[in-house]
Structures are given as structure tokens and as C-alpha cells.
Amino acid sequence: MRRKIKYIILHCTDSLWGEVDEVRHWHKQRGFDDIGYHYLICNRYPYYWNLKENKPDPLFDGVVQKGRSEDIPGAHTKGKNSLSIGVALVGTTKFTASQFESLKFLLKSLMEKYNLSVANIRGHYEFNPNKTCPNIVMNTFRAELREYLTKRKIKDKKERYVRKA
Numbered sequence: 001m002r003r004k005i006k007y008i009i010l011h012c013t014d015s016l017w018g019e020v021d022e023v024r025h026w027h028k029q030r031g032f033d034d035i036g037y038h039y040l041i042c043n044r045y046p047y048y049w050n051l052k053e054n055k056p057d058p059l060f061d062g063v064v065q066k067g068r069s070e071d072i073p074g075a076h077t078k079g080k081n082s083l084s085i086g087v088a089l090v091g092t093t094k095f096t097a098s099q100f101e102s103l104k105f106l107l108k109s110l111m112e113k114y115n116l117s118v119a120n121i122r123g124h125y126e127f128n129p130n131k132t133c134p135n136i137v138m139n140t141f142r143a144e145l146r147e148y149l150t151k152r153k154i155k156d157k158k159e160r161y162v163r164k165a
């Protein structure tokens, strides 16, 4: 059954590398049943060896991986898990352009699905002042997201028009 979703909460993994099975393993070690997030957005370092050997894998850059089912509350933001979806970017303080592109695209579809506005997109630190996660200035990000959504709307409208013609 679909949950009532009020927020999409952004996180970072606070690691330089990672992919869904790796992060699931870390979270299980911390006692969770499964990965705490619903979506993970990879950078160029899916595995530790990519980082250690300095062999980034561009095929992973910006790839969205599914974590926990959206129908099940995550384990990512104390007190807010039951009414939110958790999305994490792999990284500490720097993220790639592809990660941001994928994030905005994912948010667009989740916002449509759950009927949310940009104000419902929050960063972990906005619910917990002891955190800096996701290490993104959320007001700046929300402004960028608004701009992205406006541009997409114009583009979608044009495409509809072209298809009709």
C-alpha cells in the first residue's frame, strides 16, 4: 500500500565511494534490516578499489539505484522516516554534475507521484541541527530545482505540441 509521503529527504553517504550493495552492507552492520535509503545516486567510485587504484568508472556516474521499497519506511532521518522518502548521493562534500542531473530528474518524478512541491524537498540537516548532511545548501538547491522544473515544463509542452502536429 502506498504510504502518505510529506517529504523527500536528501542525504549523502559521507563516503567517497559506494553502490547499493555496499551501502546495504554498511547499514546492516549498523543493525538495520536493509539499506536505509530508498534511492542511491552513484558517483564514479562504486567500489573501494576504484578509489584505491584511482580507476573511476564513468558508467556509474549519476546512476540511480533502488534501495528499500518506497512502500516501506526508510531508516535515514530520526522521527521522519514514516512520512518520507530518503535519497542519498554517494560522496562527502563534492558531487558530480551527473549526480545532480539524476537527482533532479528523480525528484521530478517523485514529486509528481506524491503530489509534492519543491518546499517538500528537504536536507537531513533541516531536521537535525547536529548534522550537515547532505552537505548541500538546500535553499540554493531548491532554487536550482525550481528552475529545472520550469525548464522541463516548457520542454514537455513543446514536445506535446510537436507530437500533435
Ligand SMILES: [Zn+2]
Pocket (backbone or CB within 6 Å): 010, 011, 012, 076, 124, 133, 134
Ligand atoms: Zn543524512
